Each structure stands twice: as C-alpha cells, then as structure tokens.
Amino acid sequence: MGISAGLPLAALTCAVLGTLGAGALLRAARPPVRSANRLVAAGLGANVWGLAGSAFLLTIDHEPPTVGRLAPFAVGQVLGTVLLLVGLLRLPGAADAPGAMLRQVLDGALVAAATLHITWTLFVEPALVRHTHHSAPSLTDGRTYVLGIPLLVSLTAAGIAGVTAGRARPPRAVRALAAGAVGVTVLAGLCLLVALRYGGGAVVAGLCWGYLLSVALTVLAVRRAGQPAPPALDLPGSGAVMALVPVAAAIVAALIRMAIYGSTDNVSILIAATVGSLITARQMLANSAARRYANRLAEREAFFKDMAFTDPLTGLANRRQLLRVLEEQAVGGPPCVLMAIDLDGFKNVNDMRGHDVGDAVLVEVGRRLRANLRPGDLAARLGGDEFAVLMWGGPDEAHRVAERLLTVLGGPYDMEGSAVFLSASIGLAANATAHDVPSLLHNADLSLRFAKQRGKSRVERYDAAYDQWMRRRTTVEQELRGAIEREELSLVYQPVIALPEGRPVGVEALVRWHHPKLGQVSPVEFIPIAEESGLVTRIDKWVLHQACHQLSRWIAEGHDPWISVNISIRELHLPEYVEHVVEVLRAHRVPPERLILEVTEHAVALDLDEVVDRLAELRAVGVRIALDDFGAGYSSLGQLRRLPVDVLKIDKILVVEPASAPTRKAAPLVGVVVGLGxxxxxxxxxxxxxxxxxQEIVSAAGCRLVQGELYGRAMPSEHVEALLAAPRAVPAPRPAQDVGQVDSGREMRQS
Structure with missing residues (x-):
C-alpha cells in the first residue's frame, strides 16, 4: 500500500484541531463537569497525537505500514478510548451512582461481545477459512494485537456509549448526542487504524478528515451535555432490555452457524463464554442492587410512616395515628378510655413569652405524658395545646391516672431561667359509651368542655346528660339568632325603692325570652350562650333601645324615674359604643343622667385600663355608671378608686343572712360597704x-336605696306605671307567671 501525500497534512490538521478542541473543553470546564471534560480532552489528545505519531513514522521513510509504525496509533486509540469512555460516564445525567456506572459498563460490554459474536460467527470466521484455511488469527502475529486489542476496546466502548445514550436522563437529546459522538469517534478511530493497515492512501486520507469531524462533534456534544442534571432514582433493572436484544441476536447467529456448518470454532466458544460470564455478573449485580434498593425503600417507608403518624414537635402520636389505633383496637375491643386534655392558659404563654417558649412547654408536656403512662397506653398531640391519651382499662382506673396527670401537668415548667405555670382540664370517655370512633371523640371532647366550664383544672367523665345539654344549647343558640326579628324578646323591670318612703325612684331593665316551642328561656341559660356566640352585642343594643323608648314614655307621662341597663364587657371594647349610646339617647329624647349603665365587677377586672377609659367617656356625656355585684368575690379597693362610677350595687351575698349563722354577720359587712360607698x-x-x-339590716347600715323581691320581682311596664302613679308606697304586685323569677343582679354575671 502506498502512503498518500495528503496523509501528513490530514494527520497534522487532526492533531492541531483536536488539541484546540481539547483546550476548549478544559477552558469551559466548571464544577460539576470539570473532571469529565478533562478526561474527554485527554482522550481526544491521545487519539489525535497517536494518529500524528503513526503518520510521521509512515512518511519519513515511505515504507509500507508495519506493526511498529502502527503501534503509536493503536496505543493512542486504546488509551484515548478508555479516557473518552470514563469521561462520558462522568458527565451529569450519564451514570450518577457507582452502581449505575458498573451496570452500564457490563451492559455495554455485553452488547459489544454479542455484536462481536454475531460478526465473527456470520462474517469474519467464514472469510478467514476461505482465504487462509484457518478459523482463527495467529497468536504469534503482531498484527493480531495491533488490530485486535483496539478492536475489542473500541467495540466495548461503542457498546457502553450506546447503552449510555439510551439511558440518558433529561435533557435526553443532549446527553444522547454526547454518548453518540463518543461512540462515533471511537469507531472512526478504529476504522482509520484498519485503513492504515489494509486500505489505500486516498481512503486513509479521507478517513482522517472524517475522523476530524467526529472529534469536532465530540467536543461540541460534550460541552452541551456538561450541565447539571436533576437527580433521578437509580433503579437496578432500568435499561436491561437494551443489553438483552443483542444477546438474543447472538444466540440466533450461533444457531444459524450450527445449522450451516454443523459445528462451531474455538473463538466463537470463547466469545460465547464471555457473553455468559457478563450475563452472570450482570445478574449478580442486579440482585445486589435490588436488595439495596429494597432496603432503601423499607427505610424510606419507615421514615415516611413515622412522619405520617408522629407529631414532629413532641414526638407523640398525632391525630392520624390516634384515629388509626381507635379504628383498629378501641371500638368494640377490650375496655379502654379516651382522655381529652387541654392546657388551661396556654395562649397566654404564647402571647407573653413567645412561640419558642410555647413550643418548649409543649415538648415538656409530651415528655411528662410519656413518663406517667403505662406501656401500651398511647399519648397523642392533636394540635395546638390539645392532647389525648388512649388508656387500656376501666373508667375508675383511668380517672385515677387522670387525677395524677393533673398534678404532673400542673407543675412548674422551667423555661429560660423562669417558671411557667399551667393547669390542665381532662375529659374522659370509655369506649363502652360510643359505637364508633367519631362518637367516642365527641364524648371525650364534650367531657373536656364540661371540665372547663366547671372551673378548669379538673377531670370530668362523660355522662349521657351532656349530650342532652349540648343539643339544648345548640337549639337555644340557633333560635336566639332570630329572636329579635321574630319579636320574641321583651323587657321586664325591677323597681329600685328609696327608703324609708318606699317610693320607686328607678328600675332595672331585664331581658326575657319567650320562644313558641322552648317556652320561657331563663336569662341564666341564654345570656351566657349569647356571650359565647357573639350575639350579646345585638341583644344589648336592642335592650338599650327598648329601655330608652320605655323611659321616654314614662317621662312624657310626667314620671321621673331613671333606668339601669346591664351591658356586656364586649360593648365596652367597641370604640364606637359611646357614640352609639349618645345616638340612642338623642333618638328617644332621654336625658343622659336618667340612664345608668351597669357593669359587673368581674367584667371590669379583666381589662381594667380600657374599661376605665370607656366608662370615663360615658360619664363625660352625662350617663351614670353603676358597679354591679360588688362583694361577689372580685372586690378590690384599689380597683374601686380607679373606676369612674356613680353607683355601687351591693351583691345579694352580703345581704342574705347565712342560714347557719349563730349571730347576725351580714349587718357589719353591709355597713362597711355602705360606709365605703x-x-x-x-x-x-x-x-x-x-x-x-x-331590709332592717341595710336600713340600719344607712343604705337608702334597695332592690329585691320584698319590693317586687321583675315586672311588665304597666305594673311599673302603677307603682310610679301611686301617691304613696304600696306593695308591688307580683308579675305574671311567664315573666320569670330571676335574680336580676346575677344575670349578666353568669356570662
């Protein structure tokens, strides 16, 4: 074979441009693709400079190609192919995990071995037999190694590149292009090596230019593929079909060989053994990866299960876990009791100390619950400061445990060097009281509600009467919403008498509610419900309008009483309340001094500063203020000095003589309060x-204004008119039966 004059130019051009391309890869290399680009650049350099070395040896003495002259290119081809392949596998999205890389190498080698088996069995071995009468190349011929080793390495690399292209992750097209470019470069180099040995000069020169194009394609493709890829799940069985198709084709080729020649040769047997070994290794790797994958799945399942059924703050079970256990074991199962636990005053901790301290308190609550429950009992946090305990056993045992938990949870919480004090309320419901999980939860929540209503820091067991109370309360609240529009509310009035004349000087307006189905609903029942539901504001406004309207009629008739109206603490928190009172007085032409607004001692104690400001504004427009229920348990001399009030109403508890009292103990108490006022x-x-x-007690104490059943219970307006029209003190008539007999001084305090 003669050496073409264009070979040196083509080889030199390949070397120069290949070096420039490798340099471009190195300059563009940034983490995380720097190592991959360096390997690809080194592989390209080994290939092109190996070609340049062989071209130089072939042109200096114009001798035909020999093993020695082809050796530089063969070595460069093998070394460059290995470097290109490793660089390809290091690209993001090609083979992220070591296990995935090893699988792709085995699958690529399997594809290459199967392809070689097909080629050898059907084409190469028959051609050797026809031309040399030998079925295998000579192992003593150097050309066998110069061409055979690059052939095996190149085919393996091409197979791995093909598998990588098929399994590339998004952007799939870019990474498949990079893998394909590496495969084309490897095969182009192999073809060029074969052409140098057996081809003509023009063929060699043409292949040099084609080889240059494949090198340029590799540079461009690898640079585009060198971008970070999103992580992907490494599945051990992914892409296995791609490797098995050539294996199946190799089996078909072996069967065809056996059908034609009736036997096979040693090389085919060796290749087939290699294919079998690769399949065995691939299967072992797949089994190992499958086990690891199953273990990871089990770990992740346990992790997510723990997240799904555990409260992340306290480590207790969450609502989902509690419901699951209740469904599976509690309803219809052995005796157990569900405890609903709520921390009293926890909102104040968050407001005053911050949510970090609040979270720390919740964590400590969880720890105390775990430490004081038996093995098998389940503690759960339902959300916020709500907890629950599912305890196996009877109600009596659960009640004892609940009492102990009250003590444990009521202990001080040491937070950042200072103590936080809380109490807890607990409601109990046995599974025998419910037919399903929702009803069991309902019963426990209802018991908890009663525990809070009865003073907090206590334990309440579920009672069927609670449901009746709840249904009654719900009905009352629903019907109360339309009571004003249906004209079901009315006012009655209890006179205030001046002593010793016995003359009525004023009245207290009290609201009554008569429902067509519920009958006469006590204020003690519906006023607290109105407070909780927010309806009390509407009712208070209606009462104020009706009271002022009635007072204006009495004034027009020539009477001169004043009228007092109980107001809710909610009203005093409204900035526009004073303006509203002024508008009502103006609308009904009532002098402001004829109106007394009563506030309970308990209500003003909750937010004294704001209440003082609002009461001062009311007094500034002429309205008088009365402090109701004085002495009912919240009395404070300092508070009394601060409050802008005009009237002090002594609570009934100071007036009524105790039945067991051996002496008259009420008299000095009344005297003290009257003197103070x-x-x-x-x-x-x-x-x-x-x-x-x-009456003798209060009169002796110097109190000249009295109110009570002795002078008349709450009565309709026409009875009040009769009292006002009487020329002297007369016994007050008893009201009609449907008016109701309720202690007027306690109606608003019940809220």
Whole structure:
C-alpha cells in the first residue's frame, strides 16, 4: 500500500484541531463537569497525537505500514478510548451512582461481545477459512494485537456509549448526542487504524478528515451535555432490555452457524463464554442492587410512616395515628378510655413569652405524658395545646391516672431561667359509651368542655346528660339568632325603692325570652350562650333601645324615674359604643343622667385600663355608671378608686343572712360597704332584699336605696306605671307567671 501525500497534512490538521478542541473543553470546564471534560480532552489528545505519531513514522521513510509504525496509533486509540469512555460516564445525567456506572459498563460490554459474536460467527470466521484455511488469527502475529486489542476496546466502548445514550436522563437529546459522538469517534478511530493497515492512501486520507469531524462533534456534544442534571432514582433493572436484544441476536447467529456448518470454532466458544460470564455478573449485580434498593425503600417507608403518624414537635402520636389505633383496637375491643386534655392558659404563654417558649412547654408536656403512662397506653398531640391519651382499662382506673396527670401537668415548667405555670382540664370517655370512633371523640371532647366550664383544672367523665345539654344549647343558640326579628324578646323591670318612703325612684331593665316551642328561656341559660356566640352585642343594643323608648314614655307621662341597663364587657371594647349610646339617647329624647349603665365587677377586672377609659367617656356625656355585684368575690379597693362610677350595687351575698349563722354577720359587712360607698361619694343600692329582716339590716347600715323581691320581682311596664302613679308606697304586685323569677343582679354575671 502506498502512503498518500495528503496523509501528513490530514494527520497534522487532526492533531492541531483536536488539541484546540481539547483546550476548549478544559477552558469551559466548571464544577460539576470539570473532571469529565478533562478526561474527554485527554482522550481526544491521545487519539489525535497517536494518529500524528503513526503518520510521521509512515512518511519519513515511505515504507509500507508495519506493526511498529502502527503501534503509536493503536496505543493512542486504546488509551484515548478508555479516557473518552470514563469521561462520558462522568458527565451529569450519564451514570450518577457507582452502581449505575458498573451496570452500564457490563451492559455495554455485553452488547459489544454479542455484536462481536454475531460478526465473527456470520462474517469474519467464514472469510478467514476461505482465504487462509484457518478459523482463527495467529497468536504469534503482531498484527493480531495491533488490530485486535483496539478492536475489542473500541467495540466495548461503542457498546457502553450506546447503552449510555439510551439511558440518558433529561435533557435526553443532549446527553444522547454526547454518548453518540463518543461512540462515533471511537469507531472512526478504529476504522482509520484498519485503513492504515489494509486500505489505500486516498481512503486513509479521507478517513482522517472524517475522523476530524467526529472529534469536532465530540467536543461540541460534550460541552452541551456538561450541565447539571436533576437527580433521578437509580433503579437496578432500568435499561436491561437494551443489553438483552443483542444477546438474543447472538444466540440466533450461533444457531444459524450450527445449522450451516454443523459445528462451531474455538473463538466463537470463547466469545460465547464471555457473553455468559457478563450475563452472570450482570445478574449478580442486579440482585445486589435490588436488595439495596429494597432496603432503601423499607427505610424510606419507615421514615415516611413515622412522619405520617408522629407529631414532629413532641414526638407523640398525632391525630392520624390516634384515629388509626381507635379504628383498629378501641371500638368494640377490650375496655379502654379516651382522655381529652387541654392546657388551661396556654395562649397566654404564647402571647407573653413567645412561640419558642410555647413550643418548649409543649415538648415538656409530651415528655411528662410519656413518663406517667403505662406501656401500651398511647399519648397523642392533636394540635395546638390539645392532647389525648388512649388508656387500656376501666373508667375508675383511668380517672385515677387522670387525677395524677393533673398534678404532673400542673407543675412548674422551667423555661429560660423562669417558671411557667399551667393547669390542665381532662375529659374522659370509655369506649363502652360510643359505637364508633367519631362518637367516642365527641364524648371525650364534650367531657373536656364540661371540665372547663366547671372551673378548669379538673377531670370530668362523660355522662349521657351532656349530650342532652349540648343539643339544648345548640337549639337555644340557633333560635336566639332570630329572636329579635321574630319579636320574641321583651323587657321586664325591677323597681329600685328609696327608703324609708318606699317610693320607686328607678328600675332595672331585664331581658326575657319567650320562644313558641322552648317556652320561657331563663336569662341564666341564654345570656351566657349569647356571650359565647357573639350575639350579646345585638341583644344589648336592642335592650338599650327598648329601655330608652320605655323611659321616654314614662317621662312624657310626667314620671321621673331613671333606668339601669346591664351591658356586656364586649360593648365596652367597641370604640364606637359611646357614640352609639349618645345616638340612642338623642333618638328617644332621654336625658343622659336618667340612664345608668351597669357593669359587673368581674367584667371590669379583666381589662381594667380600657374599661376605665370607656366608662370615663360615658360619664363625660352625662350617663351614670353603676358597679354591679360588688362583694361577689372580685372586690378590690384599689380597683374601686380607679373606676369612674356613680353607683355601687351591693351583691345579694352580703345581704342574705347565712342560714347557719349563730349571730347576725351580714349587718357589719353591709355597713362597711355602705360606709365605703358614701365616703367615695357614691350612691349605694342593696340588691336581693327579700324580707323585712334584710331590709332592717341595710336600713340600719344607712343604705337608702334597695332592690329585691320584698319590693317586687321583675315586672311588665304597666305594673311599673302603677307603682310610679301611686301617691304613696304600696306593695308591688307580683308579675305574671311567664315573666320569670330571676335574680336580676346575677344575670349578666353568669356570662
């Protein structure tokens, strides 16, 4: 074979441009593709400079190609192919995990071995037999190694590149292009090596230029593919079919060989053994990867299961886990009790100390619950400061445990060097009281609600009467929403009498509700419901309008009483309330001094500063203020000095003589309060006077204004008119039966 004059130019051009391309890869290399680009650049350099070395040896003495002259290119081809292949596998999205890389190498080698088996069995071995009468190349011929080793390496690399292209992750087209470019470069180099040995000069020169194009394609493709790829799940069985198709074709080729020649040769047997070994290794790797994958799945399943059924803050079970256990074991199962637990006053901790301290308190609550429950009992956090405990056993045992938990949860919580104090309320419901999970939860929540309503920091067991109470309460609340529109509300009035004349000087307006189905609903029942539901504001406005309307009629008729109206603490928190009162007085032409607004001692104690400001604004427009229920348990002299009030109403509890008292103990208490009120310049009204003995007590104490059943219970307006029209003191008529007999001084305090 003669050496073409264009070979040196083509080889030199390949070397120069290949070096420039490798340099471009190195300059563009940035993490995480730097190592991959360096390997590809080194592989290209080994290939092109190996070609340049062989071309130089072939042109200096114009001798035909020999093993020695082809050796530089063969070595460069083998080394460059290995470097190109490793660089390809290091690209992002090609083979991220070591296991995936090893699988692709085995699958690529399997594809190459199967392809070689097909080629050898059907084409190469028959051609050797026809031309040399030998079925295998000579192992002593150097050309066998110069061409055979690059052939095996190149075919393997091409197979791996093909598998990589088929399994590339998004962007799939870019990474498949890079793998394909590497495969084309490897095969082009192999073809060029074969052409140098057996081809003509023009063929060699042409292949040099084609080889240059494949090198340029590799540079461009690898640069485009060198972008970070999103992570992907490494599945052990992915892409296995791609490797098995050539194996199946190799089996078909072997069968064809056996059918034609009736036997096979040693090389085919060796290749087939290699294919079998690769399949065995691939299967072992797949089994190992499958086990690891199954273990990871089990770990992740356990992790997500723990997340799904565990409260992340306290480590207790969450609502989902509690419901699951209740469904599976509690309903219809062995005796157990569900405890609903709520922390009293926890909102104040969050508001005053911050949510970090609040979270720390919740964590400590969880720890205390775990430490004080038996093995098998389940503690859960339902959300916020709500907890639950599912305890196996009877109600009596659960009640004892709940009492112990009250003590444990009521202990101080040491947070950042200072103590936080809380209490807990607990409701109990046995599974025997419910037929399903929702009803069991309902019963426990209802018991908890009663525990809170009855003073908090206590344990309440579920009682079927609670459901009746709840249904009644729900009905009352629903019907109360339309009571004003249906004109079911009315006002009654309890007179305030001046002593010793017995003359009525004022009245207290009290709301009554008569429902067509529920009958006469007590204020003690519906006023607290109105407070909780927010309806009390509407009712208070209606009462104020009706009371002022009635007072204006009495004034027009020539009477001169004043009227007092109970107001809710909600009203005093409304900035526009004073303006509303002024508008009502103006609309009904009522002098402001004829209106007394009563606030309970308990209500003003909750937010004294804002209440003081609002009461001062009311007094500034002429309205008088009365402090109701004084002495009912919240009395404070300092508070009384701060409050802008005009009237002090002594609570019934100070007036009524205890039945077991051996001496008259009420008299000195009334005297103290009356004297205090007079010293402060206040009018004093004694409430709840029910008999002459009590009248004697308050009269002796110097109290000239009284109110109570002795002078008349709450009555309709026409009875009040009769009292006002009487020329002297007369016994007040008893009201009609449907008016109701309720202690007027306690109606608003019940809310």
């Amino acid at each position: 007079h010293q402060l310049g206040l009018e004093v009204i004694a409430e709840g006077v029910a008999d002459p003995a009590q």
